[in-house]
Amino acid sequence: MKRTILSLVIAIAFTATFLPAQGRGGGGQRGGSQGQGPGAGQGQQQGQAGSMGQGQQQGQAGSMGKGTQQRDRIRATDQQRDRLRTCDQTAQQIRNRARDMARDAKGSKFNAEQSRQQRNQLREQLQTMQQEHAQLMKGLSTEQRQALREQVQNMDRIHERVNTQFQQMDAALGQDNPDAQLVRKQARDMEKSMKEWQNQYHKMQKEMGAES
Numbered sequence: 001m002k003r004t005i006l007s008l009v010i011a012i013a014f015t016a017t018f019l020p021a022q023g024r025g026g027g028g029q030r031g032g033s034q035g036q037g038p039g040a041g042q043g044q045q046q047g048q049a050g051s052m053g054q055g056q057q058q059g060q061a062g063s064m065g066k067g068t069q070q071r072d073r074i075r076a077t078d079q080q081r082d083r084l085r086t087c088d089q090t091a092q093q094i095r096n097r098a099r100d101m102a103r104d105a106k107g108s109k110f111n112a113e114q115s116r117q118q119r120n121q122l123r124e125q126l127q128t129m130q131q132e133h134a135q136l137m138k139g140l141s142t143e144q145r146q147a148l149r150e151q152v153q154n155m156d157r158i159h160e161r162v163n164t165q166f167q168q169m170d171a172a173l174g175q176d177n178p179d180a181q182l183v184r185k186q187a188r189d190m191e192k193s194m195k196e197w198q199n200q201y202h203k204m205q206k207e208m209g210a211e212s
Contacts, residue, residue: 074147076208083136084201084210090129091198095191097122102187110180116173122190126166130159148207151200158197165190 076084101118104110137152145152169186172178205211 071209074141074144074208076205076210077139080136080139080208081210083132083139084205084208087129087132087136088198088201088205090125090132091194091201094122094125094129095194095198097125098187098191098194102184102191105180105184105187107180110183112173112178115178115183119169119173122166122169126162133159144208148204151204151207155197155200158193158200162190162193162197165193 097118101115101122104118105115133155140148140152165186169183169190172182172186
């Protein structure tokens with residue numbers, strides 16, 4: 001009996017000594033894991049931020065490089081530059097002629113014969129510009145046409161409108177007693193259309209690096 005009691009006492013003492021030590025050891029491990037957590041998280045965040053920053057920089061550099069290559073591919077040749085400048089100058093001359101015609105058709109200043117002469121001059125200038133424009137369009141490369149598609153389509157629409165306006169003006173001045181107000185309006189409409197057409201040339205010059 002004494003031996004049994006002694007064995008129980010020894011077992012209880014051993015258990016009391018072992019369990020606290022094991023608990024302290026486990027806590028130390030948990031504390032170490034918790035200590036590693038914040039440092040590891042910050043490292044991951046910095047790594048992700050660095051990767052994102054590098055990706056954005058590479059993306060921007062790639063976009064800039066593509067933009068430069070695009071401009072180089074559609075850059076105007078010397079011949080195209082000269083034709084653009086010529087078309088722009090002719091468009092300005094037509095605008096000036098139409099403005100003068102509208103001014104001269106105002107009120108008592110209107111002279112039918114003078115307006116007919118101005119119409120004839122407009123016809124010649126329009127024919128010259130249309131020939132120059134056709135040569136310019138014919139000389140565009142496939143890449144240039146694709147890049148300048150919006151400007152080309154806008155000019156095609158304006159071209160049709162100008163032709164219609166001139167036909168109406170020609171019909172009005174073909175009357176024995178032309179309506180001065182109608183002739184004046186038609187001349188002003190043509191001046192506005194030519195300004196729009198000229199603006200498209202300016203956009204083309206900018207896109208093709210052919211600005212004066």
